[in-house]
Amino acid sequence: MSSISPKSFEATQFKPTPNNLEAFFMPFTSNRHFKANPRLFVKAEGMHFTNIDGKQVLDATAGLWCVNAGHGRREISEAVSHQIQELDYSPPFQMGHPAAFELASRVAALAPTGLDHVFFTNSGSESVDTALKIALAYQRAKGQGTRTRLIGRERGYHGVGFGGISVGGMVNNRKWFGTALGGIDHLPHTYNAKEMAYSKGQPAWGAHLADDLERLVALHDASSIAAVIVEPVAGSTGVLIPPKGYLEKLREICTKHGILLIFDEVICGFGRLGTNFGADYFGVTPDLITCAKGLTNGAIPMGGVIVSKQIYDTFMETSAENAIELFHGYTYSAHPVACAAGLAVLDIYKNEGLFDRVKEITPYWENAIHSLKGTRHVIDLRNIGLIGAIELESRPGKPGARAMDAFLKAYEKGMLIRVTGDIIAMSPPFIVEKSHVDQAVSILADVLKSID
Structure with missing residues (x-):
């Protein structure tokens, strides 16, 4: 002592x-x-x-x-205190604990229809890199191993992992660390001061900017592109709000060419726009959603990737019996104390x-x-x-x-x-x-x- x-x-x-x-x-x-x-x-x-x-x-x-x-929520601190005394840690590889499955079920219930599996991480950066890896592995599992290219967007922020800074589009996050991942391209950002200044909510101008994805498809061929990742609202780069119709067009083009669409909802997720996720606000359902931040109210580090049933089932159906379907994870995935915080936070969101x-x-x-x-x-x-x-x-x-x-x-x-x-x-x-x-x-x- x-x-x-x-x-x-x-x-x-x-x-x-x-x-x-x-x-x-x-x-x-x-x-x-x-x-x-x-x-x-x-x-x-x-x-x-x-x-x-x-x-x-x-x-x-x-x-x-x-x-x-808000800060200092007793419900969260009490849940964390109880959990750390009851079960301070549980290994997430080949083992589990009840709170992980309960939290995953509750997060999936909040997500848009069809996104019903959750892979837990420890931050938004880890969530992004996890989503990118899932997208690449999914295309390979489908027999489309040539789909290795990832498309981000200028002025996008997707955390600080090498995957995230590669698909991200903020210069200072990229210039210090070399080329990072190869096979990356970027859509243009959506902000135009002349057309959008002093917009309230979504700007009316700019849906056509999504058409640049067709140019990238023509340049690289759809057979080489695994996924597109964008923030529904680009927050950390200065609050760049998508033009009306823009996200809908991205969804349409991705579906047309068999490209996965990832929404980085580390900021938008869990109520920031008044809906469960930005996907709900804009009425556009991606194939994967990354989340973090509001999941635990900042009390304990935690993030997650919400994955569509189609993606999950593909991993299950194309792997041998008893095989590990996805070679990826973290020592602290679904940490018991973080799960306790997450469950308490979801209760607060609902009850209040x-x-x-x-x-x-x-x-x-x-x-x-x-x-x-x-x-x-x-x-x-x-x-x-x-x-x-x-x-x-x-x-x-x-x-x-x-x-x-x-x-x-x-x-x-x-x-x-x-x-x-x-x-x-x-x-x-x-x-x-x-x-x-x-x-x-x-x-x-x-x-x-x-x-x-």
Whole structure:
């Protein structure tokens, strides 16, 4: 037993100096800037974080798009506590535990008709790489081993695995790591400022952009293409909303040429648009859905790939008796503690009607976001579901600098926002009240007026 007093772990005992921050190599962070000017959270409840100075910070981003049900949910912590005492770990290879099957059944029940099997991972990045591997293996199982090419989209974000950055289309995620996977091509992104600026919901212009998939089919031949992967709404790249009819066209072209369609719903899944999944919102059913984030409300890392019955059955029917049908998995797939968190979260979503709550507050959210039109530096506003984007004019020769200044200033004023380039993204927890929306927009307006 440790002789260290529990009091030594209290937040008030921690001194945030560069020396004791040095060991942590932080992800997607300017380490030197942060460690000279640290921003540390020590507590979270409801709609707010509390930082190390005791100041409340409004969470306008649901953490990183993940804390959909709000912070500090006792139902989740109690479920996790009970599970870790009862069964802390169970190997997922050739063994199982009841919560894994229960959670898979409940996730499948939420998914569009026909997507009824779930392969569990530990993150959105793992979910994407898993989905890509399933797609390749499925084509091989069908006797179509020439289908090895994967199609992503410019300005797409699919996590940080080598598969995800290969099909992704964000330059800084790709340029440092070599060619990654070969045999990749990309559709054009869907954003056109001239045609789409200040859109509310789906833009009317742009469905024809999906036709570029036919060009790629003509270039590579359908017999070489395994799958197309897109985000229904591209979130991390700056909230790029699909034009009306665009996803429908992609589905039609994929079906026509025997290409699998993967929706990366790490952000859209579990209520962000007011529906179970983005697929439901847009009325387009893919062959696979990747998910994570909202699955466990960010409490315990977990992700998943929801797979169609056709894909699952193909693996079962083309493998020898007692054979492993898919040579893929993780030590922590369907971890018991993560499953306990997931089950508790799904109960909260259902019992509190949180997806319907998103629908109810969406019109108010939309009006609030668009009330920023004409605010200093703003060149576009867009929204869908409980997501909003405020695009700023870039400083000459310094892309991203203005939004980063806004991020820091917003934190000083008591609000957490998300920035990518010169785009501010906001995606609050589903428990957000109108007063929180008003507060968020007011703070942001003040911030934009105060920065150069």
